[in-house]
Amino acid sequence: xxxxxxxxxxxxxxxxxxxxxxxxxxxxxxxxxxxxxxxxxxxxxxxxxxxxxxxxxxxxxxxxxxxxxxxxxxxxxxxxxxxxxxxxxxxxxxxxxxxxxxxxxxxxxxxxxxxxxxxxxxxxxxxxxxxxxxxxxxxxxxxxxxxxxxxxxxxxxxxxxxxxxxxxxxxxxxxxxxxxxxxxxxxxxxxxxxxxxxxxxxxxxxxxxxxxxxxxxxxxxxxxxxxxxxxxxxxxxxxxxxxxxxxxxxxxxxxxxxxxxxxxxxxxxxxxxxxxxxxxxxxxxxxxxxxxxxxxxxxxxxxxxxxxxxxxxxxxxxxxxxxxxxxxxxxxxxxxxxxxxxxxxxxxxxxxxxxxxxxxxxxxxxxxxxxxxxxxxxxxxxxxxxxxxxxxxxxxxxxxxxxxxxxxxxxxxxxxxxxxxxxxxxxxxxxxxxxxxxxxxxxxxxxxxxxxxxxxxxxxxxxxxxxxxxxxxxxxxxx
Amino acid sequence: xxxxxxxxxxxxxxxxxxxxxxxxxxxxxxxxxxxxxxxxxxxxxxxxxxxxxxxxxxxxxxxxxxxxxxxxxxxxxxxxxxxxxxxxxxxxxxxxxxxxxxxxxxxxxxxxxxxxxxxxxxxxxxxxxxxxxxxxxxxxxxxxxxxxxxxxxxxxxxxxxxxxxxxxxxxxxxxxxxxxxxxxxxxxxxxxxxxxxxxxxxxxxxxxxxxxxxxxxxxxxxxxxxxxxxxxxxxxxxxxxxxxxxxxxxxxxxxxxxxxxxxxxxxxxxxxxxxxxxxxxxxxxxxxxxxxxxxxxxxxxxxxxxxxxxxxxxxxxxxxxxxxxxxxxxxxxxxxxxxxxxxxxxxxxxxxxxxxxxxxxxxxxxxxxxxxxxxxxxxxxxxxxxxxxxxxxxxxxxxxxxxxxxxxxxxxxxxxxxxxxxxxxxxxxxxxxxxxxxxxxxxxxxxxxxxxxxxxxxxxxxxxxxxxxxxxxxxxxxx
Numbered sequence: 001x002x003x004x005x006x007x008x009x010x011x012x013x014x015x016x017x018x019x020x021x022x023x024x025x026x027x028x029x030x031x032x033x034x035x036x037x038x039x040x041x042x043x044x045x046x047x048x049x050x051x052x053x054x055x056x057x058x059x060x061x062x063x064x065x066x067x068x069x070x071x072x073x074x075x076x077x078x079x080x081x082x083x084x085x086x087x088x089x090x091x092x093x094x095x096x097x098x099x100x101x102x103x104x105x106x107x108x109x110x111x112x113x114x115x116x117x118x119x120x121x122x123x124x125x126x127x128x129x130x131x132x133x134x135x136x137x138x139x140x141x142x143x144x145x146x147x148x149x150x151x152x153x154x155x156x157x158x159x160x161x162x163x164x165x166x167x168x169x170x171x172x173x174x175x176x177x178x179x180x181x182x183x184x185x186x187x188x189x190x191x192x193x194x195x196x197x198x199x200x201x202x203x204x205x206x207x208x209x210x211x212x213x214x215x216x217x218x219x220x221x222x223x224x225x226x227x228x229x230x231x232x233x234x235x236x237x238x239x240x241x242x243x244x245x246x247x248x249x250x251x252x253x254x255x256x257x258x259x260x261x262x263x264x265x266x267x268x269x270x271x272x273x274x275x276x277x278x279x280x281x282x283x284x285x286x287x288x289x290x291x292x293x294x295x296x297x298x299x300x301x302x303x304x305x306x307x308x309x310x311x312x313x314x315x316x317x318x319x320x321x322x323x324x325x326x327x328x329x330x331x332x333x334x335x336x337x338x339x340x341x342x343x344x345x346x347x348x349x350x351x352x353x354x355x356x357x358x359x360x361x362x363x364x365x366x367x368x369x370x371x372x373x374x375x376x377x378x379x380x381x382x383x384x385x386x387x388x389x390x391x392x393x394x395x396x397x398x399x400x401x402x403x404x405x406x407x408x409x410x411x412x413x414x415x416x417x418x419x420x421x422x423x424x425x426x427x428x429x430x431x432x433x434x435x436x437x438x439x440x441x442x443x444x445x446x447x448x449x450x451x452x453x454x455x456x457x458x459x460x461x462x463x464x465x466x467x468x469x470x471x472x473x474x475x476x477x478x479x
Numbered sequence: 480x481x482x483x484x485x486x487x488x489x490x491x492x493x494x495x496x497x498x499x500x501x502x503x504x505x506x507x508x509x510x511x512x513x514x515x516x517x518x519x520x521x522x523x524x525x526x527x528x529x530x531x532x533x534x535x536x537x538x539x540x541x542x543x544x545x546x547x548x549x550x551x552x553x554x555x556x557x558x559x560x561x562x563x564x565x566x567x568x569x570x571x572x573x574x575x576x577x578x579x580x581x582x583x584x585x586x587x588x589x590x591x592x593x594x595x596x597x598x599x600x601x602x603x604x605x606x607x608x609x610x611x612x613x614x615x616x617x618x619x620x621x622x623x624x625x626x627x628x629x630x631x632x633x634x635x636x637x638x639x640x641x642x643x644x645x646x647x648x649x650x651x652x653x654x655x656x657x658x659x660x661x662x663x664x665x666x667x668x669x670x671x672x673x674x675x676x677x678x679x680x681x682x683x684x685x686x687x688x689x690x691x692x693x694x695x696x697x698x699x700x701x702x703x704x705x706x707x708x709x710x711x712x713x714x715x716x717x718x719x720x721x722x723x724x725x726x727x728x729x730x731x732x733x734x735x736x737x738x739x740x741x742x743x744x745x746x747x748x749x750x751x752x753x754x755x756x757x758x759x760x761x762x763x764x765x766x767x768x769x770x771x772x773x774x775x776x777x778x779x780x781x782x783x784x785x786x787x788x789x790x791x792x793x794x795x796x797x798x799x800x801x802x803x804x805x806x807x808x809x810x811x812x813x814x815x816x817x818x819x820x821x822x823x824x825x826x827x828x829x830x831x832x833x834x835x836x837x838x839x840x841x842x843x844x845x846x847x848x849x850x851x852x853x854x855x856x857x858x859x860x861x862x863x864x865x866x867x868x869x870x871x872x873x874x875x876x877x878x879x880x881x882x883x884x885x886x887x888x889x890x891x892x893x894x895x896x897x898x899x900x901x902x903x904x905x906x907x908x909x910x911x912x913x914x915x916x917x918x919x920x921x922x923x924x925x926x927x928x929x930x931x932x933x934x935x936x937x938x939x940x941x942x943x944x945x946x947x948x949x950x951x952x953x954x955x956x957x958x
Contacts, residue, residue, distance in 0.1 A: 073519035073520070143553055
């Protein structure tokens, strides 16, 4: 960047220390503040405005598939949580327990929801009677609490915001189709709106959700080559239905258990967005998600006519459907550039007396630094079109990064060497035996990210043990 | 109503038992379900869609005044809560305490937020340094927990959804103006969108919020004449600023404490809407809030052309900006009418073969049962205009009800007799002494609702003790 103000110098470079760079960006771009309880963060206005845009766009995609929003209780009685044994084993070590209400101890302790399969199941049990009541396609936007040991803003916190969809169906086929459908909604949302390409696939038995028959996942690659699970969709079969007694009378007049799914996306995706698109000047936001898409920065703003011209440009951009802001504070232009870059605002428009005299403005792209000069007569349409170009090219750039950092390996030495020395996804054949998965994790730090839907036979044998292979798997170190 | 189907017969009439009528409507109109924990309800899709409309409209009004949304931690350490003594005394008896996280007991117990003054104050303390950082106009949409003894859907529950705005300012004047401004936002929102007229005023010392210097309130009157506090806005002065150390350097280079406000509206307003507008056929929703504004019900729907005509009408209404649904299930028209009435859908359009042949449809208003016949050529514009008429007339009707149930009294016998026998607000002079307030509450069950901004001198002396009066006060039994 031409103008490296003081702000920029304050963040660690990503090459020096990626983890510190990430934390610096979260704080300096004004996304979060730390609270006084470990693992509980304050999401500041700029961070929350990003989440509001994510919610709005994702919620519309859910509703287009027939999903309805509801709200379920925050607290879950221990006995209710305990009904499904795998789930309780999976979550018991990480829940927060309420033991008194008001001045009196509770007769049964209540946990703050870590996820709501149990509460939805308990509700559905009384709500559904006949095949006519099915499917139920419910979702809620809320916060959940999981008592994590290590915490990092957005990526892993003791409280986080998310949506959790919980659906029930009359047939296995319909429930399986819904599980896939919602995974595709996530993948398309991430690509179209957040400019994040993903690999779609199924989790191994070891990595799947507690209580699920199958877990599907979308896996994104961060700038440092690590994987980040960015959304999951679970098929439960009839496990919860049996544990909670969710039955319905089918067309054939027989009493049957429902088939169930759940699917969730969290504020983690904000972390993904930071680590996929960010650079050493700070955040880089995809235009569809950016709370402010264009910042107009006046040059020599005290000169007559400059601020007026900026205001006219602002109005034109609003009319063209852009989210725009004029920075007319008394900071220097260099400082303003640096702030706009730190906050990842996709386009900057510079307007000084000479530009205005020439009926022009300079537009600078945040994603690649490219400058162009535009006629003020076409400012609205040019800017709106450029935002779409930026959105598209950010996805292409991330897609290229993902592809150029994906390595196909056959033998175990090559596997270990690649994980150790080449950041990115490793594609390798696997026998399907958890022993190999455990060994790989222990010896390389990589976990199986997914068994991708798009299978490709790299070799005939497991990259770890050499026995006949069942699947091609994506492996990586992960956040 | 012409068509009293089975559904309608299932609810208690409001004249027989208003409380039971209310509960029946909540359940039969599909707004809520009871969960298995006392005081924690499930907000079902129809109830939640109403809340989403409330959120959308109210949030836009907040943002128009410069408010920004944030998200603060759900859990509050006991020591943080305890810093402001009045607040902790007010809330300690009704909070839920988390005492263990994961498998280990916590060193300090954490309460589930009952309100977030403490957390915002703790955040602002580090976030604000100079007068340039002020004002901060933050709000959050979230759930809160208060361990109430008696609970009723929407009106009083142990968990409820709300928004809580928390602002800090450089001067007393600015903070006081903001407190008033937000009360006006509530009053205008309730009138314009929810068709609920309110009395604006100040709470007495006895009734104000724990820790506040002044609490302003909007008080609505339910159909049974009782009051419901529908939104409050608090001026804290510098009390929290001093307790939490929120200081800034002012223009004069001196270190000063900020001036603070908070203001909230909750899912209680859904309860208010039910009790202001509902009738013996169920819910009556104001069009601006109704998830479905128009329901098209085909008559003899198996006759050729009927469903097609309904679909064409649906499309026209969507194009006219209406939220519309065709009920093409195989239930009888009478059953559908009854369901549409129970759910309070503002307009019903009936379309049978004869109507269609005559190029007409019948529109029935939910609020007053009026029917009219409309040409299909003008269906979109007529319906859109009629929705606005309904919205306006619902407010007028509620306003008339409020006015015709407001009684001005002078002596204490008249006061007691009016409270006992005439449902509604009692306007009476008050000396300002809490002893009279306590006596009135004990002897009549009425509480002071507010000292209205629009004062009027009914007499010169307190209606209770006969000493010189300071204020005219609204009194009523309340929810």
